[in-house]
Amino acid sequence: MSSSNNQELSIVVPVYNEEDNLEELHTRIVDACQKLGRTFEIIYVDDGSSDNSYTTLKAIQKSHDAVILIRLRKNFGQTAALSAGFDHAQGDIIITLDADLQNDPQDFALLVSKLEEGYDLVSGWRIKRKDKFFTRKLPSALANWLISVITGVKLHDYGCTLKAFRLEVVKNIDLYGEMHRFIPAIASRMGVNIAEVKVNHHPRRHGKSKYSVFRFVKVILDLLTVKFLLSYSTRPLQIFGVFGLISGALGGAIGLYLSYQRLVLQISLANRPLLLLAILLLVIGFQFITLGLLAEIMVRSYHESLEKRIYYVREIIDSEAETIPEY
Numbered sequence: 001m002s003s004s005n006n007q008e009l010s011i012v013v014p015v016y017n018e019e020d021n022l023e024e025l026h027t028r029i030v031d032a033c034q035k036l037g038r039t040f041e042i043i044y045v046d047d048g049s050s051d052n053s054y055t056t057l058k059a060i061q062k063s064h065d066a067v068i069l070i071r072l073r074k075n076f077g078q079t080a081a082l083s084a085g086f087d088h089a090q091g092d093i094i095i096t097l098d099a100d101l102q103n104d105p106q107d108f109a110l111l112v113s114k115l116e117e118g119y120d121l122v123s124g125w126r127i128k129r130k131d132k133f134f135t136r137k138l139p140s141a142l143a144n145w146l147i148s149v150i151t152g153v154k155l156h157d158y159g160c161t162l163k164a165f166r167l168e169v170v171k172n173i174d175l176y177g178e179m180h181r182f183i184p185a186i187a188s189r190m191g192v193n194i195a196e197v198k199v200n201h202h203p204r205r206h207g208k209s210k211y212s213v214f215r216f217v218k219v220i221l222d223l224l225t226v227k228f229l230l231s232y233s234t235r236p237l238q239i240f241g242v243f244g245l246i247s248g249a250l251g252g253a254i255g256l257y258l259s260y261q262r263l264v265l266q267i268s269l270a271n272r273p274l275l276l277l278a279i280l281l282l283v284i285g286f287q288f289i290t291l292g293l294l295a296e297i298m299v300r301s302y303h304e305s306l307e308k309r310i311y312y313v314r315e316i317i318d319s320e321a322e323t324i325p326e327y
Contacts, residue, residue: 010091014081048075240292248285
């Protein structure tokens with residue numbers, strides 16, 4: 001099945017050091033896509049693998065015209081790898097999954113069927129997750145609960161890479177940092193309809209997990225960014241200004257109180273810590289408001305500027321040609 005610009009499905013697979021899983025993964029993906037009876041392309045993004053993943057992927061690409069291989073110059077992370085795949089995807093429906101054989105391509109049918117009910121994004125829910133409890137499942141459960149509460153987009157499993165999107169959704173999402181897990185929350189800004197379906201999950205048989213318990217800290221920090229983007233990305237003064245006004249009001253109130261004591265009650269203000277606190281609060285309030293105004297200017301500049309890539313491609317190989325881009 002040849003690759004073209006009129007595909008119905010684009011399967012995007014970020015790959016990092018998964019050489020032992022790739023041939024079986026490819027067979028499963030092709031089988032699942034053929035059962036759906038739709039034209040498809042498979043986009044493998046080699047995210048700077050240090051093993052033989054690239055060699056294996058190159059052999060797979062040569063044997064199947066539907067495969068597009070993107071090789072990044074170094075390991076930029078899963079978010080960048082997915083972004084590279086999204087940028088080159090042509091299918092009306094984009095499906096993402098991990099390369100470790102823990103996601104099941106046979107669940108593509110479930111995702112597509114749910115998508116066709118009128119949804120724009122369908123996320124997988126690993127209801128019977130085959131991972132260690134304390135190092136994977138517990139931190140993930142806490143993160144999912146926290147993300148759902150803060151973003152207002154309630155999903156059971158934000159960390160499941162197995163997802164299906166309509167093309168217009170992924171083409172309007174800018175990813176960076178560790179933002180791939182927040183795609184449903186980020187997409188909610190567009191007013192998309194989001195659903196969740198229960199999917200299979202298999203234990204890892206080959207290779208090592210790339211997950212670290214310390215990633216939970218990165219999730220928390222990125223969550224703050226997502227919350228800001230969802231609520232205040234186009235009006236930052238409203239959040240910084242609130243803190244500035246509160247701080248300034250408290251400082252002003254304390255200042256008026258101290259002024260009354262000094263001018264009316266003739267109480268000395270020398271060595272009064274409260275006076276220093278009033279000055280500090282006034283300065284902080286001024287700084288917050290100034291920061292908000294600067295952020296407003298930066299936001300407007302950002303929305304008018306050209307988008308910057310978060311990855312750099314070494315080469316792209318498809319059925320027609322092998323190229324080495326200049327970016």
